Amino acid sequence: MGKIVANFFISLDGVVESPDKWHFPYWNDEMGTAVQAGMQSAVAMLMGRTLYEEWSAYWTTTDADPDIAASFTAMPKYVLSSTLEKADWNNTTVISGDVAAELRELKERTDGDIQMSGSATTVRWLLANDLLDELKLLVHPIVVGHGQRLFEDTPTHPLKLVKSETFETGVLNLTYVPAGA
Numbered sequence: 001m002g003k004i005v006a007n008f009f010i011s012l013d014g015v016v017e018s019p020d021k022w023h024f025p026y027w028n029d030e031m032g033t034a035v036q037a038g039m040q041s042a043v044a045m046l047m048g049r050t051l052y053e054e055w056s057a058y059w060t061t062t063d064a065d066p067d068i069a070a071s072f073t074a075m076p077k078y079v080l081s082s083t084l085e086k087a088d089w090n091n092t093t094v095i096s097g098d099v100a101a102e103l104r105e106l107k108e109r110t111d112g113d114i115q116m117s118g119s120a121t122t123v124r125w126l127l128a129n130d131l132l133d134e135l136k137l138l139v140h141p142i143v144v145g146h147g148q149r150l151f152e153d154t155p156t157h158p159l160k161l162v163k164s165e166t167f168e169t170g171v172l173n174l175t176y177v178p179a180g181a
Helices: 029-041 050-058 067-074 099-109 120-127
Strands: 003-011 042-048 077-080 092-095 113-117 135-138 158-166 172-177
Touching: 003 029, 003 099, 003 120, 029 042, 029 113, 042 050, 042 067, 042 120, 050 077, 067 092, 067 135, 092 099, 113 158
Parallel strands: 003 113, 003 135, 042 077, 042 113, 077 092
Antiparallel strands: 135 172, 158 172
């Protein structure tokens, strides 16, 4: 059975928006290894409409990293959206309607991790519907002060820390699962 794993670059004050503006000074080989391990365990990707539109526009046109672009293009992608009617990026399926039931079915027929990168709104929805299996946070030692936070106006969801690691840069690599798991 597959599991849904969400990954975020996050600041100490919970900001996940626009990590490209604050994250890179903390990038090192340790973080690269952690990110690579997550990518290698992925057999599919899950995303919301906004992230899908951003990534499909970027990864189908960039020459920056052809190996990652080819991997993302070949991998099955599932987009949660009530407004997106068509997804042109290779191997993409739009999930709408009874999304929770469709995701439970997807997890049943998947052998491996269904990875997410970003999509804070989607993660909050997954937690509320008992569909998120792991939350991986790379917590950066910076206060950004503005931007979308991972948990805004969110009900209480107890989590259990199952893995922690501190990188030389002060970044914390944390893995949480729902406390009832």
